[in-house]
Amino acid sequence: MTFANKIAASAGAAGLALFAALPVWAQEAATAVAAPAAPAAEAAAPAPFVPTAEMVNKGDVAWMLVASALVLLMSVPALALFYGGLVRAKNMLSVLMQVLTIVCVAALVWFSWGYSMAFTSTGSPFPALFGGLDKAFLAGVDVNTFAATFSNGVYLPEYVFVIFQMTFACITPALIVGAFAERVKFTPLIIFTVLWMTFAYFPIAHMVWYWAGPDFLHAAPTDYGLLWGWGALDFAGGTVVHINAGIAGLVGCLVIGPRIGYNTEPMPPHNLVMTMIGASLLWIGWFGFNAGSGLEANAFGALAFINTFVATAAAGVAWAVIEQIVHKKPSLLGAVSGVVAGLVAITPAAGFAHPGTAIILGAVASLVCFFFVTTVKKKLKYDDSLDVFGIHAIGGIVGAIGTGFVANPAWGGQGWIDYTAPVAKAGEFDLAGQVMTQIWAVGTTVLWTGTVSVVLFLALKYTIGLRPSKDVEQEGLDLAEHGERAYNM
Numbered sequence: 001m002t003f004a005n006k007i008a009a010s011a012g013a014a015g016l017a018l019f020a021a022l023p024v025w026a027q028e029a030a031t032a033v034a035a036p037a038a039p040a041a042e043a044a045a046p047a048p049f050v051p052t053a054e055m056v057n058k059g060d061v062a063w064m065l066v067a068s069a070l071v072l073l074m075s076v077p078a079l080a081l082f083y084g085g086l087v088r089a090k091n092m093l094s095v096l097m098q099v100l101t102i103v104c105v106a107a108l109v110w111f112s113w114g115y116s117m118a119f120t121s122t123g124s125p126f127p128a129l130f131g132g133l134d135k136a137f138l139a140g141v142d143v144n145t146f147a148a149t150f151s152n153g154v155y156l157p158e159y160v161f162v163i164f165q166m167t168f169a170c171i172t173p174a175l176i177v178g179a180f181a182e183r184v185k186f187t188p189l190i191i192f193t194v195l196w197m198t199f200a201y202f203p204i205a206h207m208v209w210y211w212a213g214p215d216f217l218h219a220a221p222t223d224y225g226l227l228w229g230w231g232a233l234d235f236a237g238g239t240v241v242h243i244n245a246g247i248a249g250l251v252g253c254l255v256i257g258p259r260i261g262y263n264t265e266p267m268p269p270h271n272l273v274m275t276m277i278g279a280s281l282l283w284i285g286w287f288g289f290n291a292g293s294g295l296e297a298n299a300f301g302a303l304a305f306i307n308t309f310v311a312t313a314a315a316g317v318a319w320a321v322i323e324q325i326v327h328k329k330p331s332l333l334g335a336v337s338g339v340v341a342g343l344v345a346i347t348p349a350a351g352f353a354h355p356g357t358a359i360i361l362g363a364v365a366s367l368v369c370f371f372f373v374t375t376v377k378k379k380l381k382y383d384d385s386l387d388v389f390g391i392h393a394i395g396g397i398v399g400a401i402g403t404g405f406v407a408n409p410a411w412g413g414q415g416w417i418d419y420t421a422p423v424a425k426a427g428e429f430d431l432a433g434q435v436m437t438q439i440w441a442v443g444t445t446v447l448w449t450g451t452v453s454v455v456l457f458l459a460l461k462y463t464i465g466l467r468p469s470k471d472v473e474q475e476g477l478d479l480a481e482h483g484e485r486a487y488n489m
Helices: 003-031 037-044 058-086 089-119 158-180 186-209 226-230 238-256 272-294 299-327 332-346 355-380 388-406 431-461 470-475 477-482
Strands: 146-148 155-157
Touching: 058 089, 058 155, 058 158, 058 272, 089 158, 089 186, 089 477, 146 158, 155 158, 158 186, 158 238, 158 388, 186 226, 186 238, 186 431, 186 477, 226 431, 238 332, 238 388, 238 431, 272 299, 272 332, 299 332, 299 355, 332 355, 332 388, 355 388, 388 431, 470 477
Parallel strands: none
Antiparallel strands: 146 155
């Protein structure tokens, strides 16, 4: 049953209750003193709901600001160090510069039109697919406006919500660059980032996460994004962030082509110590990413926190074990790859799963990602430099579909929440239906971002060009693109 149907069913039940009460109301009306019709009609009309400052909890605000800082930490320096250590020394600075600049540009795009496109519905010709521009440049957002959480009567200052979601918008396009690291020009990459955020990230974020909030469902029961209306579950961004970025990365590496010397000369990571530091900071930042997505400092945030912890641990162990079996020794590169795979997979399920099933989900995702990184990539011969597709897209797909299973209350999951009730409560859970909804959500995300990415990459390739010259690529992008070296020794 989709979320829209659940709302309709709840509304129908409310209608029957009102119909049954009509005779009682008629009796009371017969004995009442007649009153002017207009004032009576005005009294019967409920006043529109308006959030107030009294509905804001200072603890929630403090936690969400900390969570926002933790998510920013995932981009700079965590992702930059993680990627930087994996490339060759001659391209180290180029990766750092790409990640840093993308974060800066994405923040400005988010302020300018991204927030409005992702989290409004007015002024849009297709409000189920993307929002309008009513809040472009944060018009109408100030210290007296509020954003809904997942609880009736609980709100955040809208600036807090803008900041938290901004950090997600910053890291998602930065993830993409790992798929074609060491062979892309800087300026076309930044242009791609702006266009891809506009036509891929913001619409997907809107479709998956936008809704009016629990207090507005009775007044606006259809004010939500397409995938939210289907009932798709994505707690912290399995579809919005990881599948979205992973598919774009795959398209990019295919359009740009493999690195010179790929499969014919060794291209080992130049500094795995740096990669380990980056992975560790990613793990720490991910607690803000997942636990913060509950938007409140409550038990659901704690559930997301522990699930993030144990799923990641299980994934790291699973990758090390499979390497021991296949290669007779575990590697640090494999361990950090497993850790990231686990972080990706638990992202959509973090607030829905029981810790026991979170461990299983993390381990399964790690093994599936291992297969894609070590076998599928070699078989199909695509040069996904830093395994963005193999870990983020595949891990995100496993996690998104797996969420349909681990959310099952029969397995300790949280099910779905019936926000149409006066006090939100767990609703009826249809396992097969939920899994199919998750599959539809994955397919929609893949199709949407895949199409947008193909169009953008091909347009840039055949206009200003995406790839540097052969001489520049062999010399390294650090000197050619930025006039600097990472190491002067």
